[in-house]
Amino acid sequence: MDPLRLYTHPACLAHDPGAAHVERPARLQAVIEAVSAAFPAIDWRDAPRASxxxxxxxxxxxxxxxxxxxxxxxxxxxxxxxxxxxxxxxSAEAALRAAGAGVAAVDAVMAGDARRAFCAVRPPGHHATATTAMGFCLFNNIAVAAAHACDAHRLQRVAVVDFDVHHGNGTQAIFQSDPRVMYLSTHQSPLFPGSGGAEEQGVGNVINLPLAPGTSGGEFRAAWRDRLLPVLQGFRPQLLLVSAGFDGHRLDPLAQLELDADDYRWLTAELVAVAERHAQGRLVSMLEGGYDLAALRESSVAHVQALLG
Incomplete structure (x- = not known):
């Protein structure tokens, strides 16, 4: 069994939304280069297309x-x-590979071929709704993975943890009436897309904790430690899926949280511990946001380090 398997594909670099767009191919290139340099022996796989x-x-x-x-x-x-x-x-090929990475990663951890997986892909996904591409997202990669886990692997308790600085409105909307999937999110508010209030609870399976601009790493950790992680533990997930957006970093140009790579390392380690306790270690993480390249490099390496345990 691989302790950690990484999925990506060259097609994800070919999605070009325009020269001035912040969701540019250089983001993914930065992640791949930084993780490869830090962990040269790690197992990289080509992401297949989603069907x-x-x-x-x-x-x-x-x-x-x-x-x-x-x-x-x-x-x-x-x-x-x-x-x-x-x-x-x-873009179409990139979107197929990005969604397919999550499906392949779920299959790998469910089969016992890998303990955990990280999908270094783009475009990101968590804003895409059932009907609408939005917020840089074409398909909702994490939602495709969660639905695959429920339907193909017959899981009844799948948790989606989203620490991107923007609320994953698409993921929430897709699963807010499906008790098999719990969605837990911290995100800056006010900020795009304007959703994610604490009152949005689905059928009791949606937990939102908005964070004010300027929230520190200590406050972020306390929010997870005291409020969200206990709920996640109580859900006893059979599989953890992570929307790993690193745009809460203090250097990110699109938001105003004050996090650093150590905060992402800490939360990832906490999520790994939950997966070990309830899900036989099974955890799949998928890249979402993060728009400062230096912060993205540092944060993705910290995240993968914690995934390796």
Whole structure:
């Protein structure tokens, strides 16, 4: 069994939403280079494509057709789906590989081939709803993975932990009526997308803890230690899925939290401990946000270090 398996694919670098866009290929390149340098013996695998059937568990046919069948010509300008989200020539393949990474990672940890997995992919996913690509996200990669775990592996308790600085409105919306999936999130508020209030509780399976701008690493840790981790422990997840966004770092240009790489290392280690206690160690993490390259390098290495245990 691999202690940690990493998934990525060159196609994820070919998604180009435009030269001035903050969700640029250099983000993923920074993660791959930093993690590879820090852990040269780690097991990297090519992410397969997600199938339409796997995607259709959480997305409707119109969104699949919009992303997969639009057919952007090589060299054409990206097609704006909204002010933040674009579709370029390589975007459909990147989206298939990003979602497919999560499916493959779930299969690997469920089969006992790997204890944990980290999917270094883009575009990110947690803002995409069942019907809408938004917030830099085309398909909801973590939701595709969670639905696969529930339907293909018959799990009844899957936890999605989201520490991206932006609320994962798409993930919440997809699962807020499905008690098999618990969604727990800390995120800055106010901030895009404007959702994630503490009163949003789904069917008792949604736990949101908004954080004010300027929240320190100590306050972030206390929020998880005192409020969210006890709820997660009580849920006794059979599998942990992590939306790993590193845009709460103090250097990130899109938000105003004051976290650092050690905060991500600490929380990841806490999540690993929960997975060891309740889920036979099974944990799959997927890259979401993070837009300062230095912070992204440092934070992703800290995250992988903690995943390795």
């Amino acid at each position: 339409r059937g796997q995607l259709s568990r959480v997305h409707d046919d119109a969104l699949l057709a919009r992303v997969l069948d639009t057919g952007i010509a090589t060299g054409s300008e990206p097609l704006a789906l909204d002010p933040d989200t674009s579709l370029g020539h390589g």
